[in-house]
Amino acid sequence: MSYSFGKNLRITVFGQSHSDSIGLVIDGLGAGIKINYELIDRQLERRKPGKNKLTTKRKEDDEYKFISGIVDDYTCGSSICAVIKNKDYIKKDYENLRRNPRPSHADYPAFVKYHGFNDISGGGQFSGRLTAPITIAGAIAQDILSKKGIKIVTRLESINIIEDCKIDYDNLEFSDLENLYLKDFPVLDQTKKRQMSDLIEEVRKKEDSVGAVVECFAFGLPVGIGEPLYDSVESKISSAIFSIPGVRGIEFGRGFAATEMLGSDHNDEYYIDEEGKIKTRTNNHGGVIGGLTTSMPIIFRTAFKPTSSISKTQKTVDLKNKENTELKIIGRHDPCIGIRAVPVVEAMAAISLLDLMMTGWDLR
Template sequence: MSFSIGQNFRLTVYGQSHAAAIGVIIDGLPAGINFPHQAIQSALERRRPGKQTWTSRRSESDLFEIKSGIVAGKTCGAPICLEIVNHDKRSKDYAQHDHLPRPSHADYPAYVKYQGHHDIRGGGHFSGRMTAPIVMAGSLANNLLIEEGIHINSHIYAISDIKDQTIDPVQPDLDSLAQVKEKNFPVLNDDQGLAMQAAILAAKEEKDSVGGQVETVVTGLPVGLGQPLYDSCEAKLAHAMFGIPAIRGIEFGTGFAASLMRGSQHNDPYYLDTDQTIKTSTNHHGGVIGGLTTGMPLIMRVAIKPTSSIGQSQQTVNLDQSCHQELTIQGRHDPCIVPRVVPVIESMTAICLLDLLIMAGKFPV
């Protein structure tokens, strides 16, 4: 199914932006695993809309309910079903889009594919609202990875042309990265964060939007994780990331900049650490070579487009009358979705890595 992902740690999301509820069904975990209720709720709070001036005014509490699979705080072996009820819906804001497709939204291709039967309200199942179920499943996966000494941390790498503080790709400051999770605006350098917020609010004042990038760092991974050719570590992560709305690109390590380097510059020399562990003195490869993890920090950056729903008048086509028409989008939309995508990317990363660990027999499931 196109709404399912994972081979061993498997999940299926369900619902639409303005449906009665959204949720996720998780399969593949044995009985007796502690259920991290608070960790999941905390991650949902990081993603939740309506909290800051740079987020949508849609106000959802995103308090989740356990529908099945958990007994007395532990997994019972049955599929786990977690659900969030949608409360703050304004479906009337989307009435015109059944015949006036919004530029850079899925409205038009969905209209053709589903012959007009798709759910246009809030973007239906194409909406970023559908990332909340991913956060629930990913937080559960992340909790299991932490128990194995694997840590996933992300921060805003850039918004528009404003960049956050760079990290050391060989020895990242894990304490600083971990502190980002506690911030309302997830950056390492708060001054740069203020500049980013100013850029977001300036775009909002002009009824426009901005995009950016999120950088993720994973430490504690074993050597050799991944299944080349097509279940390689990068392939699994890239496939999953493009299931997040608004993602437009992904790179590992030095990424596209590697194409401008010589091999003598890009190659990472090996050496023996004091404990005889083999490491590399640089990390241009970003922790993955040949689709396999190397034991170095996994470094990944994801590009997020500017929010498609903007307040400026735009050109579209009236599907009912087959003519050009001006469109002004109504409703509540983020002038920049980058800050809210950070926990989503962490969650999707956790889902993929847990699945790979189970696949490799390196996780006790």
């Protein structure tokens, strides 16, 4: 079974959290596209584990190697394959989980589906570790989109009940947010950064975890990208986003808050700006109407659950003896997965948008 997605741009991921290596295959890019290694390195650095006390203590260099598809830094038309070597893994931390499934993990359904042959170490193929190769593909897609004037940027909108500052969605420019790229903790309000960091540290000391909302923005998209129904912009992005481990929900524009508005308040009225372009006075729709882009910034928020692996003693079952029991998880885990998920959300958005836009495009 391969783990693939995309239509014009086909991404296949392989490996498990504690396998010798993980990686991906990219099909559909064609020849003559220069690879931006600096951007790949930067995005992987943002996602990298073990950087500080707010993330897992597992340390991986995330050094990658292209083993096909790249010649002299340009795509050659063949399938692109990149591999990342796993180095810092401790399989013995997971031996007891073969019979004692972790609450809110894939352990039990995977045990049933694969008849007990599932890779339990680090969550196997269900692990967030597999977002590292996805980040490589996303960086390549972001670079291609950037050269066409399309910019994607993401922030931590909230952690638990602590929210970053409010944004004026109706008058938003990329320049308002571009400095988020430079921050190891991507929020706009530094006071909220301290509050969020303190909360994560407090929760970590209590052997618990906390959830987060990641907000993504895409600027510079032309009008009319996407298709009705199943290939709508929301459908494609949502499908990709929900493949990120830990995602519990997604909303575009005003999202669920639109249920509390009247139609006269939610409708985005059109006008012609000074350059003769048609825009909307508000952006409650989040840049997408009828599944198609409107040229307004795409705005969506992704909800991440609290990390399932916590050190507190929890109730579970013994699969061998068929009895109730308790479990204390050992190992190294993120107290908040939202922090390292930020570049992964960007990656998934970039891959989805590029896939939709590739028809008729010269990507070079």
